[in-house]
Amino acid sequence: MNLLITGACGHIGSYVVQNLPKIKKIKKTVLIDNLEFGRHNSLFNNKKGNKIRFYLSDLKDKKSLNEIGKIDYVIHLASMTNAENSFKDKKKMYDNNLGCFKNVLNYCIKNKCKLIHISSTSVYGKQTNIVDEDCEKKFLKPQSPYADIKLIEENILNKNKKKIKFVILRFGTIAGISPGMRFHTAVNKFCFLASIKKPITVYKTAMNQFRPYLSLQDAFMAFKFCIDKNLFNNEKYNILSGNFTVKHILDKIKKYKKNIKINYISSPIMNQLSYHVSNAKICEKGLKLKNSIDSDVKDTIKLLDNI
Ligand SMILES: NC(=O)c1ccc[n+]([C@@H]2O[C@H](COP(=O)([O-])OP(=O)(O)OC[C@H]3O[C@@H](n4cnc5c(N)ncnc54)[C@H](O)[C@@H]3O)[C@@H](O)[C@H]2O)c1
Numbered sequence: 001m002n003l004l005i006t007g008a009c010g011h012i013g014s015y016v017v018q019n020l021p022k023i024k025k026i027k028k029t030v031l032i033d034n035l036e037f038g039r040h041n042s043l044f045n046n047k048k049g050n051k052i053r054f055y056l057s058d059l060k061d062k063k064s065l066n067e068i069g070k071i072d073y074v075i076h077l078a079s080m081t082n083a084e085n086s087f088k089d090k091k092k093m094y095d096n097n098l099g100c101f102k103n104v105l106n107y108c109i110k111n112k113c114k115l116i117h118i119s120s121t122s123v124y125g126k127q128t129n130i131v132d133e134d135c136e137k138k139f140l141k142p143q144s145p146y147a148d149i150k151l152i153e154e155n156i157l158n159k160n161k162k163k164i165k166f167v168i169l170r171f172g173t174i175a176g177i178s179p180g181m182r183f184h185t186a187v188n189k190f191c192f193l194a195s196i197k198k199p200i201t202v203y204k205t206a207m208n209q210f211r212p213y214l215s216l217q218d219a220f221m222a223f224k225f226c227i228d229k230n231l232f233n234n235e236k237y238n239i240l241s242g243n244f245t246v247k248h249i250l251d252k253i254k255k256y257k258k259n260i261k262i263n264y265i266s267s268p269i270m271n272q273l274s275y276h277v278s279n280a281k282i283c284e285k286g287l288k289l290k291n292s293i294d295s296d297v298k299d300t301i302k303l304l305d306n307i
Contacts, residue, residue: 002028004071006059007078009033009042014180015216016223020050023224030068034058042180060099065107073227075116076104082184086146097149108164114232115166119154121212121238121277122147132278133236165232169222172240175296176216177303187249188300194253195304199263207247209274212240215292225287237282241291252297
């Protein structure tokens, strides 16, 4: 079977590429990225025997998928992903992310490919104890253009239910190291600042607010699970390793960096919300998650040791 990974040079995609041999069904993989954020390093040191072909293409371009050959599965990761920047780059983000998405969707429909679409737990945004995939509409309250786009994409997929087999994975905020890792999400950013002895910037209201986090290891296990078990039932699943507060994350970092300093700031993203996200639906299907945020913190700090 052949796999296409879009946005393959990014934080998540580059981890998947490293671990491809663990998905036995996949014999050949096509990677696409426009390298707009310069993560050429994700393509370094590819192991001999990994049957990988890389295309430098912009997925907004309708012709970008014309010559990639037969594909059975698509993991769609290509997106602009900085939620906070999405307020100032709104139009660019809508054009890019929806442009890529519609192109990939049409390709999958036309070629009968099964699609793993990555959404985000940031589609939830109402103060509550716990939310799941079947929550009332009032709990779907995206707090940024980035999250709004995720919900639009999910709705477009649902409208095309009869034409395509897909699964929507709503990922929590990623933690963990990969060749194309980035540092604008909480855990990595905090580890970086602690390592270079800068104060850690924390949103004033966020210290004790619960949010869902996802270890890269668990994200990969979810991809492998969907392909191995053929879980393309047009459903959506929350994927997270655990719900934590910023204080929990800082306590994990303090195990390795004792003297961290904290600087409180305000953010354009409404953040006086606290919510737990349930991953019971995917766990009931049999996916075993490792909950390894602690080792992600350890690995990230080790990567930046002696700076
Ligand atoms: N990282 C997280 O915390 C997180 C959490 C939830 C959901 N997600 C989602 O998972 C997916 C992957 O996230 P990531 O963290 O790997 O992001 P990333 O920003 O690290 O990688 C995205 C990749 O997509 C590529 N890309 C963007 N626009 C493109 C275009 N027009 N044509 C070709 N390539 C393009 C970029 O060059 C980049 O390499 C995204 O949809 C993101 O919204 C991420």
